[in-house]
Amino acid sequence: MDPTTVPDRQARLLRLRSQLLDRGGQPELRLAATVRELCGVHAQLPSSSALTLRPRTSGTLAGEVERCRVERRELVRTWCMRGTFHLLASDDVRWLLELLAPTLLAGGARRRGQLGLDEDTFDRARRIVRRALDEGPLTRPELAARLAAGGVDPAGQRIAHLVHRFGLEGLVCHGPDRGAEPTFVLLDDWLGPSLARPLDRDRALAELARRYLAAYGPAGPPDLAAWSGLGVRDARAAFAAVAGELTEVVVAGEPAWLPAARSAWLRDPPPDGPLVHLLPGFDVLLLGYRDRALTVPAAHARAVWTGGGFIKPTVCVDGLAVATWSSTTRARRLEVTVAPFGRLPDPLLPRLEAEVADLGRFLGQPAALRAVGRA
Numbered sequence: 566m567d568p569t570t571v572p573d574r575q576a577r578l579l580r581l582r583s584q585l586l587d588r589g590g591q592p593e594l595r596l597a598a599t600v601r602e603l604c605g606v607h608a609q610l611p612s613s614s615a616l617t618l619r620p621r622t623s624g625t626l627a628g629e630v631e632r633c634r635v636e637r638r639e640l641v642r643t644w645c646m647r648g649t650f651h652l653l654a655s656d657d658v659r660w661l662l663e664l665l666a667p668t669l670l671a672g673g674a675r676r677r678g679q680l681g682l683d684e685d686t687f688d689r690a691r692r693i694v695r696r697a698l699d700e701g702p703l704t705r706p707e708l709a710a711r712l713a714a715g716g717v718d719p720a721g722q723r724i725a726h727l728v729h730r731f732g733l734e735g736l737v738c739h740g741p742d743r744g745a746e747p748t749f750v751l752l753d754d755w756l757g758p759s760l761a762r763p764l765d766r767d768r769a770l771a772e773l774a775r776r777y778l779a780a781y782g783p784a785g786p787p788d789l790a791a792w793s794g795l796g797v798r799d800a801r802a803a804f805a806a807v808a809g810e811l812t813e814v815v816v817a818g819e820p821a822w823l824p825a826a827r828s829a830w831l832r833d834p835p836p837d838g839p840l841v842h843l844l845p846g847f848d849v850l851l852l853g854y855r856d857r858a859l860t861v862p863a864a865h866a867r868a869v870w871t872g873g874g875f876i877k878p879t880v881c882v883d884g885l886a887v888a889t890w891s892s893t894t895r896a897r898r899l900e901v902t903v904a905p906f907g908r909l910p911d912p913l914l915p916r917l918e919a920e921v922a923d924l925g926r927f928l929g930q931p932a933a934l935r936a937v938g939r940a
Contacts, residue, residue, distance in 0.1 A: 568813040568820065569831060576783060576816045577859060577884030578840075579823065579830055583782050584850055585621040586842060586884075596622060596629060597639035601654035604776040605661070607847045608642050608652040611742075616845035619927045620920075627928050635741045638756060642747075643738035644729055647794040648673070650739075658752070659735060659759050664769040666733040669794050673726065680723050690717045690727050691736065695751065702740035702748035770799060771806035775824070781853040782823035783816050791855035817859055839882050841916040843890055843901070843924055846876045850884070861886040865906045880905075882913065892924075892932075899925050900935035909937060 571579065581587050585602060599622050600606055608614035615630040634640040634652070641658045645651040648669040653661065693715040697703055703711070705728065709719035712727070719727065728749060731737045740750035753759075764772065777789050786800035793800070804811070804822065811822040814831070823830070844850060851857055851869070860881070861869050868889055869877050880888035880903055888905040901921045903909075909917075918934050925932025 568815050570815040571783065571821075571831070573817065573859060574883060574885075575831075575835070576821075578835060579783055580781065580850070580859075581840060581884045582830060583778075583780055583823070583827075586850070587836065587840065595639075596625060596633045597637075597654050600640055600652055601657060603780045603849060604773075605645060605651040605653045605657065605849075607646075607849055607852055608650040609847060611642070613845045613847045614642075614652045616924075616927075617848050619924065620842050620844070625927065631742075641738050641752070641756065643752070644669075644732040646792060648729070648733065655756055656761070658738070658756070659761070660764050660769055660772070662733060662735045663763060664766065664773060665794060666735070668796060668799070669733055670730060672794075673729075677726055677730075680721070680726060681718075682723060682726055686717060687727070687730065689715070691731065693717060694727075694731060694737065698737065698749060698751045698754070702743075702750050704743060704746045704748050708749060767802075767806060770803040774800075774803035774807045775810065777803075778811070778822060778824055780849075782827070783814050783821035784823075784854060785819060785821045788821075788854040788856075792853045817856070839913065839916065840884070841913060841920055842881045843917075843920045844879050844881055846878045848876075848879070850881070851876060851879070860884060862906075868904075868906065880917065888937075894930070897930060899928060899930050899932035901932060902935050903937045905937065 578587070585599065596618065599618060603621070606614045606617050615627050618625060618630060630640070634642060639655055641653050641655050642650060643653065643658065645653060645658075645661055645665060690712055693712055694708060697708060697711040705724060708728065709724045712719040712724070728737060735752050737749045738752045738755055740748040740755060742748065773793065774789065777792065778784060781788065781792065786804050787797055789795070789803060790797045790800040810825055812825045812828045814821050814823065850860060857866070861879070865886065869879055869886060871877060877889045878891065879886040880890050887907070887909060888903045890901055890903045892899055892901045894900070901924070903917065921932050921934045
């Protein structure tokens with residue numbers, strides 16, 4: 566039987582459902598469980614990772630995200646997918662790093678060589694960092710000073726590459742922020758030693774495919790490769806390892822898969838009324854696929870990806886970006902301005918205002934839709 570062709574709108578709604586964006590938050594899931602369901606949240610900007618969780622949870626406040634990370638240590642902020650900062654469930658950190666780090670580190674080998682960071686230098690730096698962090702959390706400048714005192718030059722980009730590698734190796738992660746400055750700690754000290762048995766590579770690839778499709782399906786191997794930083798060959802092997810657990814469909818003319826246990830989703834009626842979301846910059850819905858045109862039409866891509874790796878916050882209706890948005894605080898009130906790509910239908914306004922109000926609730930301050938700008 567030929568795979569089902571899924572219309573674009575239905576594909577977007579399926580992805581919203583996978584992304585926990587279909588019912589206004591998941592009251593049954595704690596923060597750490599939500600992050601685990603998403604297989605991590607992009608955290609290059611910590612404020613953006615918190616805002617990513619707002620529409621996917623119910624009743625959460627922004628400050629709870631940091632308490633979950635620092636006080637309960639159910640979440641960890643470190644480098645992972647694509648070699649970028651992510652917020653991860655603590656029990657996911659080690660197996661994800663063990664699987665992804667070799668590929669990610671190989672990709673940076675040439676640049677490290679240009680900086681004079683050979684294996685002997687890394688070995689010496691690793692010993693210095695371990696001794697330094699045994700004493701407690703340190704900021705990057707403090708780590709750089711310890712390295713310099715120990716005979717390892719941290720100047721220029723060298724310190725960034727040193728701590729990046731040690732993060733991907735699972736030696737360090739972010740500890741408690743010191744004001745606006747993050748600190749680093751030893752991962753094993755922060756979480757305690759792991760009691761889980763390591764996954765071999767084949768089992769880890771299979772688990773990655775399951776977890777990715779649960780959070781992003783329907784999707785294909787090129788999407789998994791783009792999201793994770795693995796090569797397409799590994800992504801295909803990951804899908805092949807769980808082929809018996811998947812249902813194939815066609816999305817935007819390309820083969821895609823979702824967990825077979827969710828095949829019934831293909832027959833479910835669409836939700837009543839449009840689903841409107843204020844998604845932050847760097848939201849995982851925009852970072853989970855090789856081709857993002859299903860969410861952001863090509864004609865408006867430059868309004869969202871403005872250059873320099875920056876991704877603007879978007880207003881999505883049924884998973885389709887229809888505007889960007891920004892906010893400012895005036896007289897202790899959050900004011901949100903929306904810049905639509907075209908005319909927004911009047912019936913969307915109450916739902917947009919409800920999203921703005923919930924954003925204010927999450928941040929703990931009154932909020933209002935100040936203006937809907939012209940496209």
